[in-house]
Amino acid sequence: MVVPQGVDETKVRKRLFDEQGIEILGGFGPLAGKVFRIGIMGPLATEDNVQFLLRELKNALAAEGYSG
Numbered sequence: 001m002v003v004p005q006g007v008d009e010t011k012v013r014k015r016l017f018d019e020q021g022i023e024i025l026g027g028f029g030p031l032a033g034k035v036f037r038i039g040i041m042g043p044l045a046t047e048d049n050v051q052f053l054l055r056e057l058k059n060a061l062a063a064e065g066y067s068g
Helices: 009-020 047-063
Strands: none
Touching: 009 047
8 A cells, every 4th residue: 555645654553553453564675655565364364354454544544644
């Protein structure tokens, strides 16, 4: 997922981890600070977990000033 312009991806990732225990990664190399790397695999790959991630990612983005 592309990081919205004006959003600090590190702050979003930290907020997700600290508040919800959700760990996602940022980009590296030329994509550092530009993308979120999200993986949901194995037994965690359920519709409920995907919906939870999307809801909490939306909340974290909003908390960091994103209004889109």
